[in-house]
Amino acid sequence: MKGTKEMYFNIFNELIPFNKYIGLELETLSDGYAKASIKFKPELMGDARIQAIHGGVISAAMDAVGGIAGIATLSSFEDKIVTVDMRVDYIRSARNTDLIIEARIVRSGNKIITTNMQVFAAVDATLVAEGRGVYHVSRKKTA
Numbered sequence: 288m289k290g291t292k293e294m295y296f297n298i299f300n301e302l303i304p305f306n307k308y309i310g311l312e313l314e315t316l317s318d319g320y321a322k323a324s325i326k327f328k329p330e331l332m333g334d335a336r337i338q339a340i341h342g343g344v345i346s347a348a349m350d351a352v353g354g355i356a357g358i359a360t361l362s363s364f365e366d367k368i369v370t371v372d373m374r375v376d377y378i379r380s381a382r383n384t385d386l387i388i389e390a391r392i393v394r395s396g397n398k399i400i401t402t403n404m405q406v407f408a409a410v411d412a413t414l415v416a417e418g419r420g421v422y423h424v425s426r427k428k429t430a
Contacts, residue, residue: 292316299323299355311348311388313355319392321356323348324409326385339380345406345416346375348388353402353420356390360400363427368400375418385409390420400424 299306299313306312309331315322325331325340325348333341350373357368387409393401399421406416 295355295359299351303351305347306351309344309348311351313352316355316359319356319360319395321352321359321390323352323355323388324385325388327383334380337380338383340384340386342375342377342416345377345381345386346373346418348386349373349375349390349404349406349416349418350420352388353390353404354422356392356402357395357400357420357422357424360392360395361424361426365427367425368422370420371399371423372421373418375416377416378414381406381408381415384411386415387412393419396424397426398424 295316296313310326311323313323331340331344333339350370354368387407390402390404393403402420404418404420405414407413408415
């Protein structure tokens with residue numbers, strides 16, 4: 288992992304406006320793993336009748352957490368990573384609950400990083416969504 292954990296936490300939690308807006312906060316970052324959370328707030332609801340968090344918030348959080356897990360594998364500040372593809376399966380609605388989002392690296396290759404992500408309702412650890420993210424990496428060429 289190039290850089291310090293504090294640097295990654297600061298970038299994710301403080302410098303990305305969207306993450307701050309939805310309340311997405313990185314909690315854990317280690318080799319091949321990232322964990323974040325979102326506190327429930329009414330502005331994130333997609334269906335106010337059942338107090339359920341919008342699916343777009345869930346998928347965006349999955350992408351961000353999968354991406355930071357991938358970023359932590361980069362070896363240079365000049366390396367770049369961008370989402371190529373993402374699949375999300377929504378299992379059940381996240382009703383009036385905080386969320387826990389986890390990402391695990393499946394493979395970190397020279398050009399492609401693949402992650403599996405899961406989202407859980409914090410209130411009872413029920414699986415809300417799961418998916419896979421594929422990220423393209425441009426690595427700095429070394430001599």
